[in-house]
Amino acid sequence: MIRVLVADDHNLFRDGLTRILDSQPDIEVIASVDSGEAAVARAAEIQPDVFLLDVNMPGIGGVGAIRELREINPQARILMLTVSESEEDLFTAVRSGARGYLLKDASTNQLVDAIQRIHAGEAVLNPLMAAKLLDQFAALPKALQPTPEMEELTTREQQILHLLTHGLSNKELGKELAISPYTVKAHLRHILEKLNLRSRVEAAAWAVRHGLTKPPV
Amino acid sequence: MIRVLVADDHNLFRDGLTRILDSQPDIEVIASVDSGEAAVARAAEIQPDVFLLDVNMPGIGGVGAIRELREINPQARILMLTVSESEEDLFTAVRSGARGYLLKDASTNQLVDAIQRIHAGEAVLNPLMAAKLLDQFAALPKALQPTPEMEELTTREQQILHLLTHGLSNKELGKELAISPYTVKAHLRHILEKLNLRSRVEAAAWAVRHGLTKPPV
DNA sequence: ATTTATATAGTCCAAATGGACTATATAAGC
DNA sequence: GCTTATATAGTCCATTTGGACTATATAAAT
Numbered sequence: 001m002i003r004v005l006v007a008d009d010h011n012l013f014r015d016g017l018t019r020i021l022d023s024q025p026d027i028e029v030i031a032s033v034d035s036g037e038a039a040v041a042r043a044a045e046i047q048p049d050v051f052l053l054d055v056n057m058p059g060i061g062g063v064g065a066i067r068e069l070r071e072i073n074p075q076a077r078i079l080m081l082t083v084s085e086s087e088e089d090l091f092t093a094v095r096s097g098a099r100g101y102l103l104k105d106a107s108t109n110q111l112v113d114a115i116q117r118i119h120a121g122e123a124v125l126n127p128l129m130a131a132k133l134l135d136q137f138a139a140l141p142k143a144l145q146p147t148p149e150m151e152e153l154t155t156r157e158q159q160i161l162h163l164l165t166h167g168l169s170n171k172e173l174g175k176e177l178a179i180s181p182y183t184v185k186a187h188l189r190h191i192l193e194k195l196n197l198r199s200r201v202e203a204a205a206w207a208v209r210h211g212l213t214k215p216p217v
Numbered sequence: 218m219i220r221v222l223v224a225d226d227h228n229l230f231r232d233g234l235t236r237i238l239d240s241q242p243d244i245e246v247i248a249s250v251d252s253g254e255a256a257v258a259r260a261a262e263i264q265p266d267v268f269l270l271d272v273n274m275p276g277i278g279g280v281g282a283i284r285e286l287r288e289i290n291p292q293a294r295i296l297m298l299t300v301s302e303s304e305e306d307l308f309t310a311v312r313s314g315a316r317g318y319l320l321k322d323a324s325t326n327q328l329v330d331a332i333q334r335i336h337a338g339e340a341v342l343n344p345l346m347a348a349k350l351l352d353q354f355a356a357l358p359k360a361l362q363p364t365p366e367m368e369e370l371t372t373r374e375q376q377i378l379h380l381l382t383h384g385l386s387n388k389e390l391g392k393e394l395a396i397s398p399y400t401v402k403a404h405l406r407h408i409l410e411k412l413n414l415r416s417r418v419e420a421a422a423w424a425v426r427h428g429l430t431k432p433p434v
Numbered sequence: 435a436t437t438t439a440t441a442t443a444g445t446c447c448a449a450a451t452g453g454a455c456t457a458t459a460t461a462a463g464c
Numbered sequence: 465g466c467t468t469a470t471a472t473a474g475t476c477c478a479t480t481t482g483g484a485c486t487a488t489a490t491a492a493a494t
Binding site: 127 | 311421
């Protein structure tokens, strides 16, 4: 049984959704709310398997609720429903961790299928939105996957490279890592040699391009 | 009529595909080849609307052909077919410009629908592969979309920021843009002020994070 | 046991950087 | 006509950076 929370500020639409889903043998709507805030408020208590969130709701909306919902309930899957084709919402939702993004003109079958797939760990995108996402993906600067070079860097060097992307000077780096700025300089030199770069500026750009950006310290 | 080129090194599979597609009222297989190289060779001459490419073929394979095909025929859409769930191939294909990625266990209906959608500018992803893609997307460092701040930068400032990500010094920047290094410095100062950054290092990282990376000069 | 890699710390020195200024020409907006 | 933004170019000066070195302690590899 897939336990679903539905969030939509249009009562009629929400009730219609609930009836459709409840009529499915393997889906159960266990909560029905009219805002992102309400979804967050009830998430901890009822632990749904899937959140079905409308994008446009008063307050934080569906997109604004995603991160919190995932913190509260990391294994839950999130499916967005929307009328608009805003790229902004799409990207934010996907980056926040949504696993599905459908327009409200989807058929009943598509919606039910999407919920089942998302529950199974797959992802479902409306083909129009998928196109926007792929365009964005294709426009990405470079790899962002681990590269051979990256593995040649020691953890210390990676640390320094990471902090470098936040603009720290050698002195600041030294303070941050509790080592002498001279040592920082030595590490930096090794980094430049290993990656064949000419300056800390290029090194910072390289680091960002290769996804070496854990949360700022 | 959607004009399709099919590339697959398994004769039986390719012929089966061709029959299925030709039986559709709006689809016409205008070429059928057994390698990525052959697809590239015929692309210019026959100008298909959609390329249906197998991923695993001897030689450059389907993925390796994408970039060349798109150079020859930029408005053509590319749909990949594969048996494997290799993330490597998926990412490369999408980054190269593929607009669809289906596993070979897809149904006839799904394939036909995918071709139609892709031809219409939409994108179609197998839900399993879509999940991998979304995970990757969610792991991206940051925005990469134009931000309000970016629009405040003048074209000159954006130029400089862009070159900065390749590690150029003020002197080099000046030479590249045929202006005095002092002027470069002035622009740089304005950039730092506008974006509220402290150094060119931070500026370079900012630029990469926000996708300010047109092809290196 | 010896080599190699890593992390540490330093010196000397030329070049680059960034901040605080000044200044001019041009184009756009009001 | 006046103001503002942009692009240009400069000075002075303290700080930072990067290159070329040296040096030590520790841990892992052979």
